[in-house]
Amino acid sequence: MGLPVVGMVGGGQLSRMTHQAAIALGLSLKVLADATHDSAALVACGVTVGDHTSLDDLRAFAAGCEVVTFDHEHVPEGLLEALEQGGATLHPGPAALRHAQDKVVMRERLAALGVPVPPFTPVATVRDIEGFAKHVGWPLVLKSATGGYDGKGVWVVASADEAAEVVASGVRLVAEQLVPLQRELAAVVARSPYGQGAAWPVVETVQSDGVCVEVVSPAPDLPEALALEAQSLALRLADELGVVGVLAVELFQVAGPDGTSTLLVNELAMRPHNSAHWTIEGARTSQFEQHLRAVLDYPLGATTATAPWVVMANVLGGQDAEPDLDKRLHLLMARDPSLKVHLYGKAVRPGRKIGHVTALGSDLADVRARAQVGAAYLKDGRWPETESR
């Protein structure tokens, strides 16, 4: 058939949903998973169990692939460089990926590019942090330079004593101003090696305890000029950093002068991203198909929305480690025959992302309520208390 072999390092839900998209393109995703019960390993046939921090495992995996891509940022940069030097095609490559792996590298590069970011500085000691606090005040934010996700590796500290506890953990840190944000947005784009770029509508993301719980597309009441600015910024960053594949730019919307709003870049992710799961049903081309098109250097697909409003809500694990998901699915489907459910096949732990639901329609309040009810019911097996239908 002559179709290329794409391998993805990491067996999580991003790999799982990328495999789903690969099937339509006539492909079968190869997956390097940590274990046979990984989310993607349960549904793909080309699964290798191996260690993404082992050069031998990575080399063996890459040898069977024409393109290697990633469902996380945890492969050490040195190994990525060794793979690339060994002839593997990595998309994104290490030169781009380091900006998603290391917050100090990212912040410094963005600042150098003139991209607005929160005031920040790398810090090693409590004294460094106290010095920074003189400029931005307490409380401020400390972030692990590497490895954080879903609120892990982020601390809001109100004093030198609290900062000392974080410093004592020994992780490399960056300090940031606690920005008085109005809300969080995400601009998600894709870029191909040829240099083609495509942007989805800018979304609002809602976090709870540092974990994304809801994404609304398009971001309600976002001025057109600000939406265009966010998309342009993301496309420009993809280009400047040489990203290939999906790039998610997490943004803070903050109050600007004269009652207007302005944007600051919070984080970058160079892979399919939670803030674009809504694209599976909500855009003509999903982020998973688009990521594959990009890493294969195919022309990118149309990013037009398929409905006026699309809301995705994450299904988090509840307190019950062995919930009867089959029964919950049954009752939820009976209640909302139009809701789209995505379950990841993962063991349930409190707060863990085990799936998501997507609602689409022309009435934002209704669409949002449906997504929230669906996610809450799959989590706890209870309809929300405010419920009066």
Next chain:
Amino acid sequence: MGLPVVGMVGGGQLSRMTHQAAIALGLSLKVLADATHDSAALVACGVTVGDHTSLDDLRAFAAGCEVVTFDHEHVPEGLLEALEQGGATLHPGPAALRHAQDKVVMRERLAALGVPVPPFTPVATVRDIEGFAKHVGWPLVLKSATGGYDGKGVWVVASADEAAEVVASGVRLVAEQLVPLQRELAAVVARSPYGQGAAWPVVETVQSDGVCVEVVSPAPDLPEALALEAQSLALRLADELGVVGVLAVELFQVAGPDGTSTLLVNELAMRPHNSAHWTIEGARTSQFEQHLRAVLDYPLGATTATAPWVVMANVLGGQDAEPDLDKRLHLLMARDPSLKVHLYGKAVRPGRKIGHVTALGSDLADVRARAQVGAAYLKDGRWPETESR
């Protein structure tokens, strides 16, 4: 997690696309395939290679599944009954499936139910056929009672001599009037064990040499009353025959009295069907997800269309056995970033269904042209000659 295990007998593209839908529901489809290179076997991890005419193979496969369903009608009825007697849950079961396996059984049952079918009779000899021809005239249609598909097992014969050749082949035959049809339609529905039914919009299907090449949803210019009649008929048949899963009712639209049109049932299929591939992007619930919901006795999903017009065109194998599909995909995506491509991973043989494309939009002529151009280009690597863009 408590989610059920669904097994599908047959490793073709219907299984492949059902697996894609299963992933979202938190499942991983188990597949009984003929060979490791079967379309579904290339993308699913729970694949057993075995013989669907061997009771031992079927029993071993069914033992690992809570529900067994089918991507074809080729499992002999006696084996289905033995499996069911052994405790396996088959959806659809043999009592329903025989109406999709044997055209004589189907025609006689439908006639008994008062459902309009073309005039027909089982025939064994040329004399039988000549007798039938006295009522319906020549040419008439001979069909193999079992095993036909995609125009195979169907002969239009204009004389006793031509009929004799078919009789000599030794297959069990049914003779039918050659109906002066206006066009072909399909009414596709799903039914759950509980008895819930759901119907998609009625579509027009276009055949070439007995093979479906194009499906238009909804069927253009179909009077509302006729569309409702077709949907009601399909839902009623699903109920009367005890179908569980998707039921496709292939219909002839023929001239009725007073310039009106009327419907005749041509064929039944009790599985996801080519005439509903458009539902993957074109309906809120795809036929593959719906088939899974039905066989699991989950509530059925909404069948509402996601666009005013949806056209699916099959990609058939062209003359080149080793086409550069990667390049064709590249150029087609460049030309039409909104077209949805589905490739099945099958070896290319002339006329074989190797994939399909789907276009969606509000202008029927444009949507139809896009689907036709896409399918033709993937087949032959040439843009249609009428092309003037």
